[in-house]
Amino acid sequence: MGLLEDRHGRVANDLRLSLIDKCNLRCTYCMPAEGLDWLTKNQTLTADEAVRIADIGVRLLGIREVRFTGGEPLVRRDLEHIIGSLHEAHPVLPMSITTNGIGLEKRIDGLVAAGLQRINVSLDTICPETFAEITRRRRLPQVLQGLEGAKAAGLHLVKINAVRMRGINDDQAAELLEWCLEQDFQLRFIEQMPLDADHGWTREGMITAEEMRELLSVKYNLAPHDEPRGSAPAQLWDVFPAGSDHAATTPLGQVGIIASVTEPFCQACSRTRITADGKIRSCLFSHQETDLLTALRSDATDQQIAEIWQDAMWIKPKAHGHDAVGLDTPEFVQPERSMSAIGG
Numbered sequence: 001m002g003l004l005e006d007r008h009g010r011v012a013n014d015l016r017l018s019l020i021d022k023c024n025l026r027c028t029y030c031m032p033a034e035g036l037d038w039l040t041k042n043q044t045l046t047a048d049e050a051v052r053i054a055d056i057g058v059r060l061l062g063i064r065e066v067r068f069t070g071g072e073p074l075v076r077r078d079l080e081h082i083i084g085s086l087h088e089a090h091p092v093l094p095m096s097i098t099t100n101g102i103g104l105e106k107r108i109d110g111l112v113a114a115g116l117q118r119i120n121v122s123l124d125t126i127c128p129e130t131f132a133e134i135t136r137r138r139r140l141p142q143v144l145q146g147l148e149g150a151k152a153a154g155l156h157l158v159k160i161n162a163v164r165m166r167g168i169n170d171d172q173a174a175e176l177l178e179w180c181l182e183q184d185f186q187l188r189f190i191e192q193m194p195l196d197a198d199h200g201w202t203r204e205g206m207i208t209a210e211e212m213r214e215l216l217s218v219k220y221n222l223a224p225h226d227e228p229r230g231s232a233p234a235q236l237w238d239v240f241p242a243g244s245d246h247a248a249t250t251p252l253g254q255v256g257i258i259a260s261v262t263e264p265f266c267q268a269c270s271r272t273r274i275t276a277d278g279k280i281r282s283c284l285f286s287h288q289e290t291d292l293l294t295a296l297r298s299d300a301t302d303q304q305i306a307e308i309w310q311d312a313m314w315i316k317p318k319a320h321g322h323d324a325v326g327l328d329t330p331e332f333v334q335p336e337r338s339m340s341a342i343g344g
Contacts, residue, residue, distance in 0.1 A: 001060040006316035012272035013064045018343025020071040026136040031197045047078045060306040069343040080114045087115025104146030120159045164207035173215035188256035197338035209259035231270035266319035282316035
């Protein structure tokens, strides 16, 4: 069929497939305390539909990696079935999930047996009080148990995604990195993006990548990692003890920083996204979506579905949902959908 190319010369080969918009946390930077107006079961992709989308992407459109997201994908009881079915069709396809880790301990063995290879766990703090303040839930022990389960299951590399919030957990950056290094997790700090349901994001309230590096400098020295970044959203840094000689010291590990706002990487983006209700989003910040669910539930062939997908990706904007606007400019307009409704 061809590839998922856009008019700016990029090719999307990394599929982020959302399976559900629901989540069992209420993180303040994502959704209000009362939650959102959730999709109904009939509006959400079935297991067979999710597998068919991914299969079409791999067979016909050059998709090389699939990450299942949400909301919280572990809320789907059929997650093992979805992963297992896709793994049976494409045994060497890398598959991962982005999760908050709640309930992971009980399901990780089944997920790995089904074909799961990697996980990204969202964890902004290891302080119970701060965790409760950010997520509005006291469930840190369950998240940590899930991470222990992932280690016991032999998953490598386990990544931790963490957002810094001014006046809430910005002073815990070095502490979280130290813990991740001890646990052999790769930490990735993420600039808070304007994708909250309350539309309360401000440029002034966001902790920038530069500030994150400064926060870590109280205990560590960072040096750019020497491997090419490629299309990865995270810029990797080698971590050294403060005051050490980089040339003569083995790094303690790496830390990633995803700076979508202040140091964007749109020119190298290789991602295509499908929401839980079967909409194609060419960009995380798009204001335009293309319906795929109607075609899936009609008599459309795989080739016809692939063509709809290609057409949607061809018009992918240059950056941040626009062709000439950045996230930190007054002209930027936040998408109506929040991160939970889009899929990470």
